[in-house]
Amino acid sequence: MHRLPSSANRSLVAGALEQYCALVMRPKSKTIRQESVRFKTQGPIESYGLKRYSTAEATVASTSKIREKTLTMETLNPQVKAVEYAVRGLIVMKADEIERCLREGGKQPFTEVIKANIGDAHAMGQQPITFLRQVVALCTFPELMDSPGFPEDAKARAQRILRGCGGTSLGSYTASQGVECIRQDIATYIGQRDQGVPADWNNIFLTTGASDGIVSILKMLVSGQGASRTGVMIPIPQYPLYSAAIAEMEAVQINYYLDEDNCWALDINELHRAYQAAREHCQPRVICIINPGNPTGQVQSRKCIEEVLHFAYEENLFVMSDEVYQDNVYASGCKFHSFKKVLFEMGPEYFNSVELASFHSTSKGYTGECGFRGGYMEVLNLDPEVKAQLLKLRSVQLCPPVSGQAAMDIIANPPQPDEPSFSLFHQEKTAVLGSLKEKAQLTEEILNSVPGIQCNPVQGAMYAFPRLFIPPKAVEQAKALGMQPDMLYCLRLLEETGICLVPGSGFGQREGTYHFRMTILPTKEKLKVLLDKVSDFHIKFLKDYGTSEVPRG
């Protein structure tokens, strides 16, 4: 086995491994498991609890056997156990721990942890769009309507939203489908975006972020047992919400691989292959597409979308199109086409039959308002009876957060050229998108200059997903530790540089290939530093594992 470069590294990797066990494996010894979980993941807070209070956790640790709990790893819902979500998984828990250590004065070879693991725009320093926040503030505290500090168009938007709220308060429950006037604004927005393709506001459902809508639709679709169990086609690499939801609902995951050599394009032959192979053990009923791609950043061509829709039509599949990055298109020659628009243009035979749910969110685009948990989905050709069932299901959770609905409204109904807020709004929006475009290019260029890293153009979305050459010795060592090679890579990167990325294995990748996902959101200056550090680390990593030459191609 390859020697670990330092003892500090040993503890990091070993500690990470124990957490990994707690998450995905059946531990061998109960006592060890409990201690490792308590001390490694919960750190100072739990020990604070331990010292002060005699809670059951404390007692369990000190006595070897106490009564069996009701809810244990043995009795836990097995589908929950099967869920994995790398974007906030082990590596992020480690990063939190290191951050805490830094705050408490601990020594590290760096002064801050940079979390480039998630598309969290504001956390990376992006400023909110003024108009959106003005409207939300006005809705929240309507006494501000008298304030001369707020532009008239912001006030008019806020009044319109409040009129749609029970008791004209953001504090009321809304209809479970969302505030009516907001759904109308969204329908208008979709109609404009799709150049006149009709959108019916009765088909719009506001959601708690896009994730919520995606999970709802998947839940509707999962049924059958054995060979008739619902199969869900998802891209690999994928955003792990899909695999997590599929695991939780015990549906069958059907992987179709995106073509890395072709800029992560979706290949129709690969869809056929995956579909045919899956039909032997499940009933494929859904296909999920992420466009622009997460984590891959590709923007699908119109032709590709047509092919997917044609495929779905032929094979009778429900189409779920995740279009949360629809405003994030950077590469020249690339353009966002909504699945709905393409479906319409393919003619009524398609437009009147293919069942489609498309998803959008306040969290991405130029607003990056993740914390508001706003989003919507539009359903097309949904069976009216099923729609009633969907509405019933959604009503149990009462309604999506109303401030998130308000934020969604502003994205759907932004300031118009003749309104006072337009110029500032336009300037802010252009600045955010312009800078993202620059950063997408910068990231691709710098990463491609590093031997052993290959990065496709970041055509859209918010991430680079470069391929890494990992030396055989590192692969061997990772295997010995029971972790994925790119997990080992990312853990060492985190320990040595404070940079938190997500290993490609968390998104899925072709056997024997390794990647990481990095968001391009940090400010340009910070991104440069980050990329330089990643480059230096990579070169050092190759050296540490005895490789100076990397295979080309």
Added chain:
Amino acid sequence: MFILRLWSASARPSKPRLDISTRKMTENGVLHPERVLTLDTMNPNVKRVEYAVRGPIVQRAVQIEKELKEGVKKPFTEVLRANIGDCHAMGQRPITFLRQVLALCAYPELLEDNKFPEDAKSRARRFLAACGGGSIGAYSMSQGIELVRQDVARYIERRDGIPSNPDNIYLSSGASDAITTMLKLLISGEGASRTGVMISKPQYPLYSAALADLGGVQINYYLDEAKNWSLDASELRRSLAEAKKHCTPRAICVINPGNPTGQVQSRQCIEDVIRFAAEENLFLMADEVYQDNIYAEGCEFNSFKKVLFEMGPKYSNKVELASFHSTSKCYMGECGFRGGYMELINLDPDVKVQLTKLVSVRLCPPVTGQALLDLVVNPPQPDEPSYPTFKKERAAVLAALADKAKMAEEIFNKVPGISCNTVQGAMYAFPRIELPQKAIEAAKEKGQAPDMFYCMSLLEEKGICLVPGSGFGQREGTFHFRMTILPPTETLKVVLQKIEEFHLKFTEQYS
């Protein structure tokens, strides 16, 4: 061919897709192939979900509202929705301080505005400092912002006099979200080893809906209407013994103060439940979202956690407890913000790791809801400038609710054929109604539960939207409805009068 060939060449369908006989007409007369997702093919668990609070009666209310708008003549001019505990929709005003801080968080430029009190500004600054990039637009930790969890823990400590650990607090998107998550963890096994969950009858239908969705086994224990809806330990034993024949009971849910029943549990009763849970190895879920809504004299809120710890280490080291709270009820009634939390006691550390993983898939609860919750658990203090207004507003809301609780009970009990227990807490009256045999038969003919038939008639004739007792569960042969006491006093009076008139007329009509 009947199909317009408009699609582009590259995507031309290669074969006629389905025989015409398998196509069906849609409402617009467009020909439709068999769909992927139909009632027959959809998730059968979803089909089983029922949620009366927003069920058929509310859909009809929405329809009637539309008809009124279109000028259709009705014996009333507006629909009064007393079906749901939606405070602001019923005219309750937001607490100024809460909204000031939230506006400051949403638009920090207002921190320069001298119209905002200093304590509101300092709360906003403190909260923003705990957000990524100082913005409520950043994702928070999936468990919730650490600062808020610390404040929640301190709040619980003040409330109970029992230590609370911020690491055991999980913020949520309203209480419903957290309740569903805990139930999800608990459901496992097949056949006789499938998880059974004990819920009260009547119950808040979130529980039955979540159990249907998750495929858990629902175990009913009945509250004792004759004893003001109190919970009886012997009834718990009866229902558990019966359930053990076909499932594995693993959790018990308690709602205190009660929804829809409005009872406030005595300390003794809570002790009984805890002892029962300890003896039977049941995970205890305490829904305490109405903890500030106590009106009746002699009643007081005791949290399950406090009682558990006061019962000594024999219990407090043993019983697994999740308790839930929310920003939607109490004096603030901020339903739309979807704020809430749960506190977990004695949760297996490995399971806790799994829980954190599970909630991380949904990224984080809405941050504005977290901000709001932070203010609820950390309100203005007596030495702060906003205190007097805050105190006045809060007291006014709670006092009005206490008056209305009394009024509802009194007026209902005057009506022959209606009997209403004391509304000791929460936000609802759940009176029992006597229905004439003929009305029951008429309902059967329509395929409706008799109290659904009653509520539908009430809606059609008086424009008042209530939820029938059958949506919450009730003893066979008894009928009820749930009415929120939230409308302003004058409106509530009118509502109560109208219900009285209706009830008398309905009884006469079917006698």
